[in-house]
Amino acid sequence: MPTAPQMSTTTRADAISATGLRKSYGDKMVLDGIDLRIPEGTIFALLGPNGAGKTTTVEILSTLISADAGRARIAGHDVASDADSVRRRIGVTGQFAAVDGLLTAEENLLLMADLHHLSRREGRRRAAELLARFELTEAARKNVATFSGGMRRKLDLAMTLVGRPRIIFLDEPTTGLDPRSRRVMWGLIRDLVTDQGVTIFLTTQYLEEADQLADRIAVLDHGKLVAEGTADELKRRIPGGHVRLQFTDETHLTAAADLFGTATPDDESLTLRIPGDGTLPHLRAVLDALDTTGIRAESLTVHTPDLDDVFLTLTGRQPAAPAHPNSQKDATR
Ligand SMILES: Nc1ncnc2c1ncn2[C@@H]1O[C@H](COP(=O)(O)OP(=O)(O)O)[C@@H](O)[C@H]1O
Numbered sequence: 001m002p003t004a005p006q007m008s009t010t011t012r013a014d015a016i017s018a019t020g021l022r023k024s025y026g027d028k029m030v031l032d033g034i035d036l037r038i039p040e041g042t043i044f045a046l047l048g049p050n051g052a053g054k055t056t057t058v059e060i061l062s063t064l065i066s067a068d069a070g071r072a073r074i075a076g077h078d079v080a081s082d083a084d085s086v087r088r089r090i091g092v093t094g095q096f097a098a099v100d101g102l103l104t105a106e107e108n109l110l111l112m113a114d115l116h117h118l119s120r121r122e123g124r125r126r127a128a129e130l131l132a133r134f135e136l137t138e139a140a141r142k143n144v145a146t147f148s149g150g151m152r153r154k155l156d157l158a159m160t161l162v163g164r165p166r167i168i169f170l171d172e173p174t175t176g177l178d179p180r181s182r183r184v185m186w187g188l189i190r191d192l193v194t195d196q197g198v199t200i201f202l203t204t205q206y207l208e209e210a211d212q213l214a215d216r217i218a219v220l221d222h223g224k225l226v227a228e229g230t231a232d233e234l235k236r237r238i239p240g241g242h243v244r245l246q247f248t249d250e251t252h253l254t255a256a257a258d259l260f261g262t263a264t265p266d267d268e269s270l271t272l273r274i275p276g277d278g279t280l281p282h283l284r285a286v287l288d289a290l291d292t293t294g295i296r297a298e299s300l301t302v303h304t305p306d307l308d309d310v311f312l313t314l315t316g317r318q319p320a321a322p323a324h325p326n327s328q329k330d331a332t333r
């Protein structure tokens with residue numbers, strides 16, 4: 001794969017492009033002018049909290065609903081005027097899986113093969129190949145109703161792949177999955193791009209997921225893209241990482257606040273928030289400084305930037321649906 005970014009941006013065609021997409025439901029503005037450009041063979045993540053408009057964006061780009069204004073092209077085809085061509089090139093895996101719980105995994109795949117007009121023989125071959133690739137061969141003859149969430153999601157993705165789409169929309173592919181299943185899913189998504197050069201448009205509420213998978217990330221907030229870039233570019237804009245020290249008395253807290261110039265003390269909770277990247281050298285420096293000065297902290301916790309930090313930094317407020325309703329984070333800012 002070419003690594004020079006200037007090369008890939010000039011030679012790769014856009015798999016997905018959109019300008020000025022708008023959508024309202026009644027008097028509620030859901031998308032307020034979205035512009036996107038996603039080169040072929042890349043993973044793009046649309047990051048945003050619940051209700052940000054992620055699914056609405058996917059629905060417009062995949063021709064399920066129409067935009068009120070703006071244009072979008074998928075593999076060069078207009079979603080509004082050439083929806084059939086768009087549909088032939090895309091696969092969509094939604095939050096509400098298309099799998100039928102009363103059928104077996106194999107039957108679900110064969111049904112999909114039928115929908116794509118594969119011959120019986122080709123359909124069976126394709127189903128077997130996908131079951132093997134997704135490590136579902138042993139469960140192939142079991143009713144999907146007995147599947148775990150992770151197995152269901154894998155089958156859902158496998159079903160999307162039956163038609164060999166070149167552009168795949170994954171709407172929150174790992175929401176609700178345990179960490180292990182999430183990692184398996186990430187591996188499968190990565191392989192799709194590496195082995196087959198497909199383009200992936202995924203939505204997620206998790207910064208970590210976007211970080212792990214995406215070439216480029218756009219942050220959606222209240223219907224607008226408030227930031228766009230690589231994970232590293234975004235992180236540089238999000239100085240949310242910090243170390244938090246817990247003290248048992250105010251004297252030590254005040255002394256520590258004086259010691260670390262950039263730190264923010266919270267007198268009520270007796271905590272001190274020290275900006276930093278949470279790396280070992282940074283932690284060591286903090287501990288050494290405390291040691292040398294004889295300041296005693298009771299405990300230490302490391303915080304890396306999360307979606308709350310992204311939103312706080314980019315929009316100056318908490319996301320619409322806070323991930324941690326009881327979080328005291330604001331108190332120290
Ligand atoms: N069919 C609909 N009718 C009315 N409101 C809708 C409809 N679909 C979505 N919305 C509203 O649009 C906003 C964005 O929804 P959605 O795109 O599903 O967000 P996300 O996928 O980021 O959670 C929400 O406030 C939601 O209630």
Ligand SMILES: [Mg+2]
Pocket residue numbers: 054055056095171172
């Ligand atoms: Mg959604």
